[in-house]
Amino acid sequence: MGGESEKWALMVTGRTPTNIAVIKYWGKRDETLILPINDSISVTLDPDHLCTTTTVSVSPSFDQDRMWLNGKEISLSVGEFQSCLREIRSRATDFEDKKKGIKITKDDWQKLHLHIASYNNFPTAAGLASSAAGLACLVFSLAKLMNVKEDYGQLSAIARQGSGSACRSLYGGFVKWIMGKEGDGSDSIAVQLADENHWDELVIIIAVVSARQKETSSTSGMRDTVETSLLIQHRAPKRIIQMEDAIKNRDFPSFARLACADSNQFHAVCLDTYPPIFYMNDTSHRIISCVEKWNRAEGTPQVAYTFDAGPNAVLVARNRKTAALLLQRLLFHFPPQSDTNLDSYVIGDKTILQDVGVQDMKDVEALTPPPEIKDYIPTQKSKGDVSYFICTRPGRGPVVLSDESQALLDPVTGLPK
Numbered sequence: 001m002g003g004e005s006e007k008w009a010l011m012v013t014g015r016t017p018t019n020i021a022v023i024k025y026w027g028k029r030d031e032t033l034i035l036p037i038n039d040s041i042s043v044t045l046d047p048d049h050l051c052t053t054t055t056v057s058v059s060p061s062f063d064q065d066r067m068w069l070n071g072k073e074i075s076l077s078v079g080e081f082q083s084c085l086r087e088i089r090s091r092a093t094d095f096e097d098k099k100k101g102i103k104i105t106k107d108d109w110q111k112l113h114l115h116i117a118s119y120n121n122f123p124t125a126a127g128l129a130s131s132a133a134g135l136a137c138l139v140f141s142l143a144k145l146m147n148v149k150e151d152y153g154q155l156s157a158i159a160r161q162g163s164g165s166a167c168r169s170l171y172g173g174f175v176k177w178i179m180g181k182e183g184d185g186s187d188s189i190a191v192q193l194a195d196e197n198h199w200d201e202l203v204i205i206i207a208v209v210s211a212r213q214k215e216t217s218s219t220s221g222m223r224d225t226v227e228t229s230l231l232i233q234h235r236a237p238k239r240i241i242q243m244e245d246a247i248k249n250r251d252f253p254s255f256a257r258l259a260c261a262d263s264n265q266f267h268a269v270c271l272d273t274y275p276p277i278f279y280m281n282d283t284s285h286r287i288i289s290c291v292e293k294w295n296r297a298e299g300t301p302q303v304a305y306t307f308d309a310g311p312n313a314v315l316v317a318r319n320r321k322t323a324a325l326l327l328q329r330l331l332f333h334f335p336p337q338s339d340t341n342l343d344s345y346v347i348g349d350k351t352i353l354q355d356v357g358v359q360d361m362k363d364v365e366a367l368t369p370p371p372e373i374k375d376y377i378p379t380q381k382s383k384g385d386v387s388y389f390i391c392t393r394p395g396r397g398p399v400v401l402s403d404e405s406q407a408l409l410d411p412v413t414g415l416p417k
């Protein structure tokens with residue numbers, strides 16, 4: 001393997017975005033391989049605001065595979081990690097660094113152990129698809145380390161086996177996960193529909209809604225749906241083609257109608273499941289109502305909403321101007337608690353907040369009801385129902401961070417920095 005003292009370590013650090021489905025994935029036809037019962041489409045979110053960074057390292061001095069998530073050691077023995085590690089290791093190819101005197105053959109990779117450190121730049125338990133970004137980043141970084149020659153489509157099929165929606169985080173922009181037909185899942189892969197520059201006017205605002213209780217896990221929820229819901233059979237496959245067209249033509253009204261209708265249908269399917277699943281809460285419903293009223297008053301959609309398996313709202317505004325008008329409405333209806341700093345209540349792209357012209361809590365308190373609200377009753381304001389807002393946009397796919405200062409593992413000890 002080279003390196004006379006066996007003290008060498010090789011390291012790769014990758015950064016991978018999260019994604020939000022605008023045509024939802026819900027229901028598996030194969031639980032082990034994670035094969036879905038429908039195609040889905042997502043928007044990749046800007047990794048500057050939401051991403052996972054993962055450093056993977058290999059060294060003959062490591063005596064077992066180990067992983068740290070957000071600084072805390074976690075077990076790698078769970079199925080989703082094992083599937084990804086096995087699939088990547090089986091595709092490893094010979095590697096040589098003549099300068100460092102390191103040579104690793106295809107067979108060496110099967111015996112060498114790994115250290116992995118991963119960090120999410122957003123709260124892991126906030127229901128913001130951290131496992132999608134996390135598993136995509138693990139697969140991407142390992143593939144680079146082990147000199148895997150497969151293309152991103154094939155890597156997406158490996159990430160899929162870790163967490164279904166992770167396959168869509170292998171690309172930036174607008175991504176389709178094709179359900180595929182093969183029993184082995186080889187054609188259940190992600191493809192890029194358009195990159196992040198194709199429709200760069202869009203602005204995304206995420207309302208992180210305070211959840212009082214833990215929701216049903218997606219895995220068990222999906223299983224219950226497939227077994228008990230009749231409504232799931234009526235999900236419209238035509239929406240995939242219509243959404244592809246809307247994205248291709250940057251047709252915002254169609255994009256918004258399709259995204260909202262699919263989110264609502266997904267939650268209707270959850271309600272049609274036995275036992276019924278409730279992911280949205282009262283705050284989620286009030287956000288929908290705020291957007292619907294405004295869209296109706298304007299005569300054409302200004303904002304799309306979509307909700308995953310949790311109460312958080314992901315809102316897509318057609319441009320910066322509508323994003324500022326949206327944030328103004330959101331701050332009016334869902335102001336922070338009086339002791340909250342506005343700077344920590346609206347995070348991500350702060351320029352949207354500047355466009356609203358709101359600088360402090362006094363400005364938030366001075367906001368007047370939007371014109372579409374005819375019968376406003378002051379008691380309707382709900383302080384503290386939203387934890388915070390994240391302003392972001394469609395973003396790029398995975399990248400390798402070549403600057404060693406960004407690595408999460410110490411090159412000498414192989415432990416988290």
Ligand code: ADE
Nearest residue numbers: 052118119130131134135
């Ligand atoms: N689950 C949530 N975040 C993750 C991460 N960064 N890596 C792997 N699994 C995760």
